[in-house]
Amino acid sequence: MSQATLDTRKLVVDSAPWVFQSLYVAAKLRLPDLLADGPRTAADLAAECEVHPQALYRFCRALAALGLFTEEPGERFTLTEAGGDLRSTAPGGLAHFVVVNGEESFRAWADVLYSVRTGLPAFEHVFGMSHFDFLAANAESSKSFNAMSGAGVPGVVAKYDFAGAAVIADVGGGTGGLLAQVLERFPDARGILQDTPAGVAEAEAFLTAHGLADRVEVVGRSFFEYLPTGADVYVLSRVLHDWSDADCLRLLRALREAMGPDARIVVIDNVIPQVEGYHVGKFSDLQMLVVLGGRERTAKEMTDLLVEAGFAVTSTLTSDAVPGAPRSEALFEARPTGN
Known part of the structure; x- marks a missing residue:
């Protein structure tokens, strides 16, 4: 358009x-x-x-x-x-998206000028706490957010080869939808699923239903407090856009310290194309600002962030737009430098 x-x-x-x-x-x-x-x-x-x-x-x-x-x-x-499409069980999680954005996010957007004036999330101004602290204190909101976040696995995941990875850690992986898909494709691998206690609240039931409970270690801790060691691949899917550059660097540098010299990270996130005209990412970027204090990034901005954190990007993959919406995602494989 x-x-x-x-x-x-x-x-x-x-x-x-x-x-x-x-x-x-x-x-x-x-x-x-x-x-x-x-x-x-x-x-x-x-x-x-x-x-x-x-x-x-x-x-x-x-x-x-x-x-x-x-x-x-x-x-x-x-x-x-x-x-x-708005049934609670419909593929794509549209109903959960509408509920999340019709409740606390909607209230934050009512004070959007606070974000414009300060560069800070209006959500914290309205609720007196960060969005993730709010989810930790509100079980129903957390359930809706997890259902929305886990509704769809990025299509680019299916194009990435995890062969040779004995242990795959999904950091910030919520209920485990992405990890489940990967482990089903690579039956010899084991997984580590990490997220906040609220984030993994329903992970055990989900993994059991998919016959994967015995292959996945579930860690209910913030990745700013603890990161697992010993994985061959660390996945950050739709995680970094939730956070500011400073917080992303803090996470990525801590991850670099936790991972072995031969391990690699896989970052999957929305990317904003550097073109004029309409793109949904330019508006989801505003959602990141107003609610979370994060941002959507261009491919160059994501690469620069990884390099600053001590990684070299070794390959990239792009996904097709999600059907019905001009949403673009990209996968960045990176390895630690200086080892």
Whole structure:
């Protein structure tokens, strides 16, 4: 989309908080799940959700206008194919994304000028704590965030060869979706899954369900406090964009000290192309600033960060855009220098 074809008025209306927060109501109340077996009246849905019947009808009517539901006589609603994408179990984790960004993140964005004026995350200004401290103190929010984060494994992972690695450590790996996929491809390898206690809260159940519990050591500690030793490959997937350059350097340098001289790291993250025009990464970068204090980076910025931390980038891979969105991710393999 070029600047010349951008319809500013349509962009403002279509992306207004009215629309997003209506999607939030649907996802939070799990309306698509409740409609999955057939049409129901707004009153019936309201009784099950314990909300106001007429208020819910009005939201369902608006959601029908967006194409998520079909409205029938008698204030009855049917789920459409598009609405099915907001089911809590739908691939891609869209429902979890909407819930996370419709709750605490939405409140942080209401004070976005604080970030513009200070360069600091508005989230901390609003809540009095960092986003990850908030998740540690709020189990329901943490569950939604973990479900969102673990909903999709970067496509570029499937292109990377982990052959020869006896132990693979997924640092900041959440529930373990990426590590599970890798271990299924390389059955001779073992894994270490590390994240905060809140981050790995559901990892044991997930790994057991995938038959991998006996091949993975789960470590519930912050990677700023402890890093495992003895792995052949250390994976940082969608981790560094959560943090400032200073925090990334602190993590990467600590990782360099923990890893053996022949080990390597694999960094996977969104990359912002150095081109004019619209790209979703330029807006997810703002989310990193306002909520987390991190940033999306260009490929050069990521390479420069790794070099400054004492690594040499030995190879890179790029993934295709995620279907339906111009999202770009890249994988950077790097090895410690000076060994």
